Amino acid sequence: MKTVITYGTFDILHVGHINLLRRARALGDRLVVGLSTDEFNQGKHKSSLLNYENRKAVLESIRYVDEVFPERTWDQKVDDIRRYGADVFVMGDDWAGRFDFLSELCEVRYLPRTPDISTTRIKLDVGA
Numbered sequence: 001m002k003t004v005i006t007y008g009t010f011d012i013l014h015v016g017h018i019n020l021l022r023r024a025r026a027l028g029d030r031l032v033v034g035l036s037t038d039e040f041n042q043g044k045h046k047s048s049l050l051n052y053e054n055r056k057a058v059l060e061s062i063r064y065v066d067e068v069f070p071e072r073t074w075d076q077k078v079d080d081i082r083r084y085g086a087d088v089f090v091m092g093d094d095w096a097g098r099f100d101f102l103s104e105l106c107e108v109r110y111l112p113r114t115p116d117i118s119t120t121r122i123k124l125d126v127g128a
């Protein structure tokens with residue numbers, strides 16, 4: 001069982017998120033997702049429109065996602081990788097280099113972001 005792990009806020013889900021999740025899942029047999037809690041988002045200076053429970057329910061309904069767990073701190077990734085026995089850590093390449101230290105535990109992959117779409121832009125477009 002090859003486990004892939006990734007993290008994010010996944011607010012107002014869009015094709016950029018789906019492309020990331022689909023490609024991450026294709027790297028293994030299961031994908032577990034660390035979903036930023038509302039409190040952690042404040043620490044990231046990101047306010048999500050949808051709260052954690054809402055974002056979690058949406059992610060759990062996606063065929064590429066096998067499990068969703070809370071991301072509460074920047075420092076939990078090592079423990080998460082060990083707990084899930086993750087073989088591959090995946091993020092979009094806007095994070096390139098930021099998590100290279102995890103390569104001691106598992107493969108670290110940065111996948112190209114999907115261009116021209118972001119939750120921030122969607123919020124601006126709808127005046128949220």
Ligand code: C2G
Pocket residue numbers: 007008009010011016017020036046071074090091092093094095112113114115116117118
């Ligand atoms: N993403 C993407 N293409 C986009 C938008 C997002 O590939 N057009 C990817 C991001 O690179 C990230 C994932 O989708 O890997 C989730 O994006 P966000 O919800 O914006 O997550 P972020 O705020 O980057 O949180 O500890 C890591 C953080 O929790 C990451």
